[in-house]
Amino acid sequence: MYQYDQYDHQMLAERVAQFRDQTDRYLDNKLSDSEFLPLRLQNGLYIQRLAPMLRIAVPYGLLSSRQLRKLAFIARHYDKGYGHFTTRQNIQFNWPALEDVPDLLAHLAEVEMHAIQTSGNCIRNTTTDQFAGAAVDELEDSRPYCEIIRQWSTFHPEFAYLPRKFKIAVCGTAIDQAATQVHDIGVYLIKGPDKVTGFRILAGGGLGRTPVIGQEVFEFVEKQHLLTALEAILRVYNREGRRDNKYKARIKILVKETGVDAFKAKVMAEWQKIKDGAQTLTEDEIQRCKSFFTDPAYLERSDNPEQLSQQLKQDALFQSWHSRNVHPHKQTGYAIVSVAFKETGVAPGDVTDTQLDYLADLADEYSFGEVRISHRQNVVFADVEQEKLFDLWQQLKRHSLASKNLGLLTDMICCPGGDFCALANAKSIPIAESIQRAFDNFDELTEIGELNINISGCMNACGHHHVGNIGILGVDKKGAEFYQISLGGSSRNEASLGKILGPAFAQDEIPAVIKTLVGVYKTNRIDNESFLATFQRIGMEPFKEKIYANAD
Amino acid sequence: MPTLIKNGSLEHDRWTVLKEATGPEVLRAVPNKRFIVPLKFWKDYGQELSDYQGEIAIWLDSHENVSELGDALQTFPLIALNFPVFSDGRSYTNARELRENLHYSGEIRAIGDVLRDQLFYMSRCGFNAFALRHDQDVELCLQAFTDFSTGYQSSIAEPLPLFKRR
Ligand code: SF4
Secondary structure: OOOOOHHHHHHHHHHHHHHHHHHHHHHOOOOOHHHHHHHHHOOOEEEOOOOEEEEEOOHHHEEEHHHHHHHHHHHHHHOOOEEEEOOOOOEEEOOOOHHHHHHHHHHHHHOOOOOOOOOOOOEOOOEEOOOOOOOOOEOOOOHHHHHHHHHHHOOOHHHOOOOOOEOEEEEOEOOOOOOHHHOOEEEEEEEOHHHOEEEEEEEOOEOOOOOEOOEEEEEEEEHHHHHHHHHHHHHHHHHHOOOOOHHHOOHHHHHHHHOHHHHHHHHHHHHHHHOOOOOOOOHHHHHHHHHHHOOOOOOOOOOOOHHHHHHHHHOHHHHHHHHHHEEEOOOOOEEEEEEOOOOOOOOOOEEEHHHHHHHHHHHHHHOOOEEEEOOOOOEEEEEEEHHHHHHHHHHHHHOOOOOOOOOEOOOOEEOOHHHOOOOOOOOOHHHHHHHHHHOOOHHHHHHHOEOOEEEEOOOOOOOOHHHOOEEEEEEEEOOEEEEEEEEOOEOOOOOEOOEEOOOOEEHHHHHHHHHHHHHHHHHHOOOOOOHHHHHHHHOOHHHHHHHHHHHO | OOOEEEOOEEEOOOOEEOOOOOOOHHHHOOOOOEEEEEHHHHHHHOOHHHHOOOEEEEEEOOOOOHHHHHHHHHHOOEEEEEEOOOOOOHHHHHHHHHHHOOOOOOEEEEEEOOOHHHHHHHHHOOOOEEEOOOOOOHHHHHHHHHOOOOOOOOOOOOOOOHHHOO
């Protein structure tokens, strides 16, 4: 994992001091609300319905046990004992008091953490595959490049007041787990001509009101040009992105209104001016960043050890947990373990201080002291010896962390919604809960198989509802909370955006609606076809018919 | 008159910004002055005013692109870039463009909604003069330039990115 040197430490300390001064001036009435707003947002601080909400950056989802313990401390001392993993691989706290935030940030700085640019109209936390570095299908570890982008985008003086927020994702694997195509910029590690590794760069993807898949701007650029290429795109966007209408301000609208070819031409014109300039990466810098993400000290182990096979045979519960939560690892004898934070009755992504401490202990014991947060709000132990999987599972069970619904219907993505978010049209957490309750039979869930449900409380789409196999969006119907359903979304390589089923439903109708949709799928599926595959084959009509049949 | 910080210290401002102007007669009525005129005004009357007994500089609004200045660029002793509101970030790109690609070495002045908390980033993008909004605390503003001791990326203030210096 990246280690700060004296420069990183110093700039972070300066940032904390700067924000302390800004907060003091604000509390002293020397800064107006509107002037303080972007300053606090660029330090992750929202003023929400109930209290401020602080979003802490977890660069590309990677956390050390030391950092987890610090987060547990913060949950205990500055919050009501819990935090919330977000769909952007960050963690949020819902209850800190404004005047405590500078102290809280100082605590975070001790463990090389911060809340810089986790909100506001600037370049946000760069995200990537939660399996990076351990995945079997990886061309190259994406994390060194995420770190390079993180440093370049942190305190970038030219791009702190963009038309709108700006999100970058990097993907180094064959199967895209980072939803790269629906980011403002999506960077893919690819092999170019002459077999050298470089990048393919898309721009203009995004969710929100007008969901779109990113368009290719750079078919291939060599590694050293990564930052100048990004800078060229950002410069065109900063100059030309719309600022007259908040809902049209994302880069996706600019790309669409300009046309991808014309947009590309503008980017190329900018790029020619700075290509090979000072920002051009050196081999030294690439190697330096790579040196922080070398393999941990793997032991010599063999795949599928005898002991594990025995345990799998003997314990059906372990077996079913294993089949859903354990993923192949590039290193012989090791495995990747996902822990689903989706217990019924607990908001998806919520984690208590005790659990955070406990995750830290488990990370130290089983996974070289690190965990990752996935954009599906789960926690990943990336480097676990297969021999120790049974132990780990038993430990997880003790803290109710062994739920095995990973990838299944009840492993939902859900934004904080109306319970916490000032922008919400409707609540989202109770919806997730009511669905979990309606599907509480694990055999049934396994039988249904892979099915993603994503829930957002409003058009801002923090719950990525457009790319859920089933998407649920909170809408406002004459002051009442309603939910619009879409089908067929996916954030995998062949990303697709869900299509709207029809008129919205009331909250209490949702579980029955989901049951009916699942019923239509089960009647129509062929062999082991997934929900998505069935939907893509049979289309919207059969679902629509069944759902709205009684209404006519 | 707004307070002016130039190259890190307070300075008496001898320039007058012409927000809007109907025609060249406005300038001729007061000879021997220094005016910062809008881009459009300069485009319309620049030629006519070439014999003006005084100095003329230019200001661009945030939606205007410095590339429109063409070859005339280097003749201006000062180019001002406007911030209609502090959260409009386009003038940062204009400033950077002026320094980095057009190699303009005269004064680049921030005008409009110029506040303490944006001064550091402005200075990194090539601004060296700041006409502060009237309500700003000058002492606090003078401290802004040391908010950070360095930055990660290549900027006008520090052309080499940190990775080439560390
Ligand atoms: S989707 Fe809407 S309701 Fe949900 S967190 Fe985002 S802004 Fe809030």
